[in-house]
Amino acid sequence: MSMLEAAHEHDIELEGKDEMSSSGACEGSLACSTCHVIVMDVDYYNKLEDPTDEENDMLDLAFGLTETSRLGCQVIASPELDGMRLAIPSATRNFAVDGYVPKPH
Amino acid sequence: MTAMAIFRSRTWLSRSFSSLSSHPLRVCVVGSGPAGMYTAEKMLKAHQGAEVDIIDRLPTPFGLVRSGVAPDHPETKIVTNQFSRVAQNDRCSFFGKVTLGSSISLSELRNLYDVVVLAYGAESDRALGIPGEDLSGIYSAREFVWWYNGHPDCRNLSPDLKNTDTAVILGQGNVALDVARILLRPTEELATTDIACHALAALEQSSIRFLPLQSLALNQRSCLKSVICCAKRMSYYYRKVYLVGRRGPAQAACTAKELREILGTKKVQIHIKEEDLHKSPEDEEELKNSRIRKRVYELLSKAATTGPSLPSSGQRELHFVFFRKPDSFSESAEYPGHVSGVHLEKTGLKGVGSGKQIAVGSGQFEDIECGMVLKSVGYKSVPVPSLPFDHKNGVVPNAGGRVISDTSGDPELIEQGLYVCGWLKRGPTGIIGTNLHCAEETVASILHDLEHGLIASPSTSTKPGREGLLQLLDDRNVRAVPFSGWEKIDCEERKLGSLKGKPRVKLGSWEDLLKVAM
Numbered sequence: 001m002s003m004l005e006a007a008h009e010h011d012i013e014l015e016g017k018d019e020m021s022s023s024g025a026c027e028g029s030l031a032c033s034t035c036h037v038i039v040m041d042v043d044y045y046n047k048l049e050d051p052t053d054e055e056n057d058m059l060d061l062a063f064g065l066t067e068t069s070r071l072g073c074q075v076i077a078s079p080e081l082d083g084m085r086l087a088i089p090s091a092t093r094n095f096a097v098d099g100y101v102p103k104p105h
Numbered sequence: 106m107t108a109m110a111i112f113r114s115r116t117w118l119s120r121s122f123s124s125l126s127s128h129p130l131r132v133c134v135v136g137s138g139p140a141g142m143y144t145a146e147k148m149l150k151a152h153q154g155a156e157v158d159i160i161d162r163l164p165t166p167f168g169l170v171r172s173g174v175a176p177d178h179p180e181t182k183i184v185t186n187q188f189s190r191v192a193q194n195d196r197c198s199f200f201g202k203v204t205l206g207s208s209i210s211l212s213e214l215r216n217l218y219d220v221v222v223l224a225y226g227a228e229s230d231r232a233l234g235i236p237g238e239d240l241s242g243i244y245s246a247r248e249f250v251w252w253y254n255g256h257p258d259c260r261n262l263s264p265d266l267k268n269t270d271t272a273v274i275l276g277q278g279n280v281a282l283d284v285a286r287i288l289l290r291p292t293e294e295l296a297t298t299d300i301a302c303h304a305l306a307a308l309e310q311s312s313i314r315f316l317p318l319q320s321l322a323l324n325q326r327s328c329l330k331s332v333i334c335c336a337k338r339m340s341y342y343y344r345k346v347y348l349v350g351r352r353g354p355a356q357a358a359c360t361a362k363e364l365r366e367i368l369g370t371k372k373v374q375i376h377i378k379e380e381d382l383h384k385s386p387e388d389e390e391e392l393k394n395s396r397i398r399k400r401v402y403e404l405l406s407k408a409a410t411t412g413p414s415l416p417s418s419g420q421r422e423l424h425f426v427f428f429r430k431p432d433s434f435s436e437s438a439e440y441p442g443h444v445s446g447v448h449l450e451k452t453g454l455k456g457v458g459s460g461k462q463i464a465v466g467s468g469q470f471e472d473i474e475c476g477m478v479l480k481s482v483g484y485k486s487v488p489v490p491s492l493p494f495d496h497k498n499g500v501v502p503n504a505g506g507r508v509i510s511d512t513s514g515d516p517e518l519i520e521q522g523l524y525v526c527g528w529l530k531r532g533p534t535g536i537i538g539t540n541l542h543c544a545e546e547t548v549a550s551i552l553h554d555l556e557h558g559l560i561a562s563p564s565t566s567t568k569p570g571r572e573g574l575l576q577l578l579d580d581r582n583v584r585a586v587p588f589s590g591w592e593k594i595d596c597e598e599r600k601l602g603s604l605k606g607k608p609r610v611k612l613g614s615w616e617d618l619l620k621v622a623m
Contacts, residue, residue: 033538034541054362056361057362057400061538
């Protein structure tokens with residue numbers, strides 16, 4: 001199962017996830033970045049398979065993107081990942097209009 | 106199941122409110138697009154006493170998710186499932202066909218509700234302000250998108266796709282790419298989407314497929330029938346679309362997914378001039394600092410060096426034109442009042458500090474002939490009476506979503522109980538998901554203000570909320586469309602769609618929508 005589904009199983013609030021659905025806004029179809037997670041340890045990040053072009057396209061637009069960011073719906077649990085820690089991006093960003101770098105749409 | 110710890114690195118004020126008074130907090134959200142729906146969702150989650158009413162001037166909810174997202178991008182519309190669940194919440198009510206500014210004024214809303222959140226987006230366009238802008242055949246991309254998405258306000262746009270084989274699109278953002286792709290995609294592929302029927306018909310009949318009758322000599326017209334048969338068999342296309350940007354490929358506003366998609370459109374020849382790809386040191390710096398820009402540049406660069414195959418007759422063409430800004434539009438001699446071309450000024454880039462470069466005219470000009478122009482240079486919000494508005498930036502002045510009065514010279518005066526979210530707050534940029542974070546910020550401001558007594562406390566508030574709204578609408582003979590009315594529309598559209606192998610057939614007129622909803 002993906003990290004997104006795992007979060008739902010453990011009743012953890014993962015952004016973009018609604019109580020009733022076990023996936024993000026686009027329900028796992030790589031059409032949004034609301035399930036964005038940050039892999040805390042680079043060793044675990046490196047164990048993951050590289051993101052596809054499609055995932056990278058969505059990561060481009062993710063809020064609070066980091067060097068070890070992935071989409072939760074694309075990270076599949078495996079024994080190899082035992083102990084991996086994930087963080088959810090902070091929502092404390094300033095949205096001032098002046099000086100704000102517009103994101104494309 | 107692997108064990109893991111999840112760190113939540115944001116503060117969520119809502120936790121402290123989950124056991125707050127059960128006095129209802131009357132909230133009205135204006136606009137049911139992503140900004141409004143995310144705001145409603147977070148408000149309901151954060152405050153157990155919150156009663157949220159969502160009003161929208163259309164009988165259908167979801168804003169640009171329904172009327173903006175391209176018909177061939179159905180995955181992007183899946184989020185409406187989540188939004189539907191919000192509207193169906195016990196403490197939430199949807200009121201369609203209620204217009205702020207005509208059904209009810211802003212002051213009246215503020216008298217009815219403890220909290221009003223304006224999330225009605227941007228339904229107008231930035232103007233270029235150049236000669237010829239009023240000629241027929243020139244549309245904003247917003248109108249064109251509404252037209253092919255079946256928005257009732259653009260039902261009768263009737264763009265003429267038969268008088269010309271060339272369209273010029275001004276702008277290179279994702280909306281520009283959307284309209285280019287809809288113009289260029291084989292219509293067989295569009296036929297199984299939820300594109301509006303009148304738009305599909307117009308695209309099928311456009312002079313993409315047939316040589317315009319006038320361009321054939323008299324003796325050729327007599328064998329026109331066999332020519333058309335030939336053309337159909339050979340998939341004979343003549344459409345040319347230009348995507349024109351003021352600056353270069355390092356500044357193009359589109360994103361990788363959309364660019365990748367349009368570069369892969371079947372039977373379309375891509376034209377990008379290799380000399381346009383030259384990068385200055387300032388360009389290199391800009392690209393280094395932006396992952397989005399770097400990946401877009403690389404896609405454009407690869408497409409330019411691959412180059413079009415030897416021009417085979419009948420191929421459609423997509424031209425990326427850089428370093429050109431529109432100076433004026435030319436009028437057709439053959440069809441007075443109609444556009445016949447765009448007069449463009451070549452530009453160069455000038456650094457203006459903080460890594461930004463702007464386009465500056467060089468005094469050299471050139472023309473592109475065309476019969477249709479789509480301006481995709483930005484949406485603009487529309488103010489309503491008694492709403493503070495920053496006309497320069499086209500947004501409502503605000504601090505973290507709290508609306509600020511625009512009386513100059515005063516210290517920042519907050520308008521009590523009035524908030525904004527989405528494009529009306531930030532300007533018309535970002536994707537659907539951007540509103541999720543925008544709504545978080547606005548709701549955090551609301552909760553903070555509630556805690557600090559800056560909004561009338563629910564236990565002492567005398568605001569009538571929903572009952573008051575219903576009474577007022579009744580007094581004015583305004584019949585709102587409930588969410589169940591939308592569900593009837595949705596059901597009917599999907600039923601009609603199933604008969605045609607489409608996800609839905611949109612009811613494209615006010616009359617049809619209301620007949621089904623009520």
